[in-house]
Amino acid sequence: MEQIPINADRLIRDLKHLRSIGAVGTGVVRPAFSASDMHARSWLKERFKEANLEATIDGVANVFGRSRMEGPALLIGSHSDTQPEGGWLDGALGVVYGLEVARSLAENDKTKHMAIDVVSWQDEESNFLSCLGSRSWCGTLNEELEKTATSREGEKLRDALTRVGLNNTDRLLIEEDRYVGYLEAHIEQGNYLEDAGEKIGIVTAIVGIRAFIITFRGEQNHAGTTTMQRRKDAATAMFEAAHRINQEFPSVVNENTVWTIGNAVIEPGASSIVPGLAELTLQFRDQDEKVLDLLEGTVEEIISDIRSRGVISVDIRPGREVIKPSKMHAEFQMFLEESARLITPNSWRYMPSAAGHDPMVIHEKLPCGMLFIPSIGGISHNFKEDSHETDIILGCEVLATGAAAILKKTGT
Amino acid sequence: MEQIPINADRLIRDLKHLRSIGAVGTGVVRPAFSASDMHARSWLKERFKEANLEATIDGVANVFGRSRMEGPALLIGSHSDTQPEGGWLDGALGVVYGLEVARSLAENDKTKHMAIDVVSWQDEESNFLSCLGSRSWCGTLNEELEKTATSREGEKLRDALTRVGLNNTDRLLIEEDRYVGYLEAHIEQGNYLEDAGEKIGIVTAIVGIRAFIITFRGEQNHAGTTTMQRRKDAATAMFEAAHRINQEFPSVVNENTVWTIGNAVIEPGASSIVPGLAELTLQFRDQDEKVLDLLEGTVEEIISDIRSRGVISVDIRPGREVIKPSKMHAEFQMFLEESARLITPNSWRYMPSAAGHDPMVIHEKLPCGMLFIPSIGGISHNFKEDSHETDIILGCEVLATGAAAILKKTGT
Secondary structure, eight states, X not given: OOOOOOOHHHHHHHHHHHHHTTEETTEEOOOTTSHHHHHHHHHXXXXXXXXXXXXXXXXXXXXXXXXXXXXXXXXEEEEOOOOTTBOSSTTHHHHHHHHHHHHHHHTSTTTTTSEEEEEEESOTTOSSSTTHHHHHHHTOOOHHHHHHOBOTTSOBHHHHHHHTTOTTSOOOOOOTTTEEEEEEEEEOSSSHHHHHTXXXXXXXXXXXXXXXXXXXXXXXXXXXXXXXXXOBOHHHHHHHHHHHHHHHGGGTOOTTOEEEEXXXXXXXXXXXXXXXXXXXXXXXXXXXXXXXXHHHHHHHHHHHHHHHTTSSEEEEEESSOOBOOEEOOHHHHHHHHHHHHHHSTTSEEEEEESSOOTHHHHTTTSOEEEEEEOOGGGOOSSTTOOOOHHHHHHHHHHHHHHHHHHHHHTTO | OOOOOOOHHHHHHHHHHHHHTTEETTEEOOOTTSHHXXXXXXXXXXXXXXXXXXXXXXXXXXXXXEOSSOSOEEEEEEEOOOOTTBOSSTTHHHHHHHHHHHHHHHTSTTTTTSEEEEEXXXXXXXXXXXXXXXXXXXXXXXXXXXXXXXXXXXXBHHHHHHHTTOTTSOOOOOOTTTEEEEEEEEEOSSSHHHHHTOSEEEEEEEOEEEEEEEEEEOBOEXXXXXXXXXXXXXHHHHHHHHHHHHHHGGGTOOTTOEEEEEEEEEESOOTTEEOXXXXXXXXXXXXXXXXXXXXXXXXXXXXXXXXXXXXXEEEEEESSOOBOOEEOOHHHHHHHHHHHHHHSTTSEEEEEESSOOTHHHHTTTSOEEEEEEOOGGGOOSSTTOOOOHHHHHHHHHHHHHHHHHHHHHTTO
């Protein structure tokens, strides 16, 4: 494997220019289909053109830069829309990395024949509909969902498309024959790399998420005159279940598993009334379905145990649609590892992504690979989000070198 | 000890008449200073007069029936105001018992010289100010409290007094030299007697109440990307504390102790956010200060343990004014026991009162005794509140016989 040089100045300049579009203090406000978002997409389209890519903004505002090389192609990108109070690198980093990898490979005699397509997906951050752009491109966008999709400000998706002049524009669809796969780089949005002093995370999978709402029903009663023996205290059962979940989960999990009891409600919630109802919200995430199954089994056991005493009835229902773990392609991981070993030996690791990304959608159609660079303080979805410039440059080098190796392997 | 006969028909007839004033379905709506409350007080005054008592409605609407005997006197009564949706016996029972005991003792040659004063206190149920009437009579009514006292409907106490024509009426004050003490009978408002198939509860003390709000502060964070090791989850600490309270209290308490975690709040309370703050409301009640101290100590130990780990900060503050246990007079308990043994052997018990009553105020000035009769299903503060007629009659017999014995003992 040979290291592919990149143009670090150009990379940083483009990232900083993109940061200026929708800038608010140190952060960026570029929610999908806002004026600043569309401005950024037009600017990206011009950059794609300059890089000699066939540039298109499609019918859902995905910005595509298609290589004029025949392929097989590697698609590289991320999203340029942001959270309502977004950081400057969340999404933008991966898009400009794609652009820089396309340019760098085109400028290198050994790689200039390789086809790198670049993309900025629309609305990964769920202003109207999460991963709208990648779903549309993969042909998995549900029509019903699209009809009801409404922005945080209350605008309908179809009205937004009319407003920005895209209502009659074609939507690009995946050409499965063209692509070897999809690569996306992203800031980590967590602390693993920073804590370990490492520079590159090679994503093994985007974690699956299961969430449950567990309801405990007892009998509301006077807190003075109802003996402890007669009580059917829903909150007592909830506290037991919550504490046992926190005590018993560690024996089942691995170091990357996370779980959260993010809310609990007691009714009627008065100091002098024995609670008749209590409800908690539990969520857990892991890259491995087996771990998720074991955690769910542990919850079921705790609930059965409480139910079996015949005092408190317990219901459990899903708290959200189940998200299955999205495995990244094994061979892509290997190539990214080799690239990381070459460029930054001993300061990289394999890790899951605890946050969601477009590859959750795309991996159902194409092999996917993801790469993380460190986030300062693990902060994201926040104006304070940042990464060190040296880490930003290094990440792009690893991505470019890995991308070239993947395309080389396919015989391009 | 000799059993004092009462007039059961008259007792029940008066109770039923009082029930008709402010009747709503099976319940009674007679909040302090309402038209129905004042109607009931006028009716009681007439009944006191008929019983040859000097009857007065004083400046806070206490209804007094003063015996024409010289004394020492025993004061017997309760309150005739009700909860906004009250039961027919809560308070009323004790007032009519007082009246019936006064009549019965006056009709009996052996006891007709005994001085029984009868009272219906105003606003035990805290429409304007809890135990307004007994506080006023004991001289412990705080002027500041009285100034700010406002009814559930928003009326000021002084306006209510003007409305019912009592603003220029004298308030009766305790004549400590006159009284041997105060007796009050009440429905149990709980299940101990019914569960045990017993007829009489002799109250040992009205329980003390301590309440605390315990606040746990950690760090709000992303529920996906924050590792379990880095988390400062306020809710996890709260669940541990709550469960440990429920697990560790039983080793300190007696069979009558009650404790309740009536509310818990988590902030921000979202499924995907590690909670930064969690707060629980804890209350416990017992008749013994030592038990209350031990419980408070147990809470402090659990909190110290959590604090000592250095992850979550914990604050504890009082959730209400501390209420100390009110001990009933030992000798009165003995006389009531003797009376119960005589009239209903093997179906009485000593027990604390888990609910509050006027003797909490009065026991600071006079020896007090309380007696309970069973509540059907333990229901109170509810239109469904009821007691069996045979139990009502038996309770009055025990009270009359006990009262006569107390006065006999004083040499009257």
